[in-house]
Amino acid sequence: MARSLTLGAWLALRRGGHTAVPPPERPALGPGERLVWLHGSGSKGALLIPALSGALAADGQKARIVVTLDDPGEPASGPLTVALPPDYRQPVRAFLDAFRPDVLVWAGAPLRPVLLSEMRERPMLRLLVDADEQTLTLAEGGWIPGAVSGLLPVFHHMLAVDHLTAQTIERLGIKPDHIEVTGTFEPLLSPLPCNERDRRDLAATIGPRPVWHAASVPMAELHDVIAAHRHAARAMHRLLLILAPARAADMAAMAETLRDSGLRVALRADGEEPAPSTEVYLAEGPGEAGLWYRLAPVSYLGGTLTGGATDHPFEAAALGSAILHGTRTSPHAEAFARLTRAGAARALRSGQALGHAVEALLAADRAAAMAAAAWEVTTTGAVVANRIAGLIRERAEAA
Incomplete structure (x- = not known):
């Protein structure tokens, strides 16, 4: 699918003009382990790690999950969390070259045009999950239909929170067989204990x-x-x-x-x-x-x-x-x-x-x-996590 003029103009404005940012180091991986990059809205990404890691482990998959923050100025909250680069070509390319994830799980966050566009030719599975009205906007530009429709094909598969969002994604040019309605990807809370x-x-x-x-x-x-x-x-x-x-x-x-x-x-x-x-x-x-x-x-x-x-x-x-x-x-x-x-x-x-x-x-x-x-409601997060794990496994088996 050809890029829209709106997206092309946006990307042209972001080719330079930003100081380079030191990229993160790629975590060391064990034998057969994949690097899964989870990006969530606000601080939600870190809260989703237990659900996703549990689903991957239950499916027999070895993975190291690293979270990026929606706000580049927000400090890292732990060893599994790194700062997202500013959405300009130079720092984004440096970030992707150093990080080299095997899987991207973009969970409910607004879209970043430069970052996502730079992933098109990189060998990673890209999943859009927890997609809702907020997700179908640009992180710095709000609702720009031409730019959004140009970015959605970056993702191999999309999990929407409801049928209305799924219909909007389809109207933006995505084929129905790339879209599922799974509900919200919520953090899983361990049941409170009792004697x-x-x-x-x-x-x-x-x-x-x-x-x-x-x-x-x-x-x-x-x-x-x-x-x-x-x-x-x-x-x-x-x-x-x-x-x-x-x-x-x-x-x-x-x-x-x-x-x-x-x-x-x-x-x-x-x-x-x-x-x-x-x-x-x-x-x-x-x-x-x-x-x-x-x-x-x-x-x-x-x-x-x-x-x-x-x-x-x-x-x-x-x-x-x-x-x-x-x-x-x-x-x-x-x-x-x-x-x-x-x-x-x-x-x-x-x-x-x-x-x-x-x-x-x-x-x-x-x-x-x-x-x-x-x-x-409280088990929806597990359902979504299991589907994500299944998509990752299907991609690995097809490789």
Whole structure:
């Protein structure tokens, strides 16, 4: 496919005019090992290494993965991360000559015209994955259809996050057999651990009682959680709340506030277990979240009503707990949004809505359907990683 005039003009502007940058050293490779270059949007690339390396290892492939950063001015974050060169011909060529990757996995980042154009004749497999609306733009020029359509043929295969993106790629001139819809290439979070004996004993102690969990709750949200529990408990006999403070230092103050409000409280820190009359089981802090997510079919993620949330929602989703959250979801806003769009989480505009949501999810057994949807979202990253590993293997077998 011929280059568009727009892309040619862009490349002409980038032939010179930039000081040379020392290229990175090529990592030493073991016997049969390939150098896989993973480039992700922002800092996402480094977070994707476990998913991709695990998929390659499971497929029997030996690979050394190195990540480049989307921002050339961003400092390297570890031994597997190097800085991307400025998008000018001289530093790009020096980078590619020294680096000599066997595979490029371009994951959801805006396109770099000079860098990608210089790869056309180089012997490497080039995959565009996690492709979405942002990917189909230039890193410094935004949406320029002629330039984007001239760059996409650089890639041998493309994995789009949704059908709309796949259709856009096809309209830009790529044949359908080079495009797949696989969903988002998300970092894989290892399931939070728990003591299995504790889980088994507590599950037996709680028995058939309905239970919900408020995770990493700051003091500023305690009254909302208390009000929510009182509301839901009016409709659900013997409802138990497992409450985990955001800070262990707040445990004593929370216990006092809970008791002052008339609730019967058992403290895990004192070695207590929830008795039949216990209304709130107060955890020591956020350290046993893996245990509580496994026990409770519904979890409210604390800090999302007032700000300061720290828990990644995939931690709850991966363990089968349906998620309730407020609107203050930074720094995991995109993960919350994905779960909400999939029907795996429910957003609340205020603390007053929390009790109604807990009641609705537990009473209608809606939590099970939400947990199933959450599983689909949290395992998409593994599906995409496995497909990438398969494409790399297919290329090696065809060589």
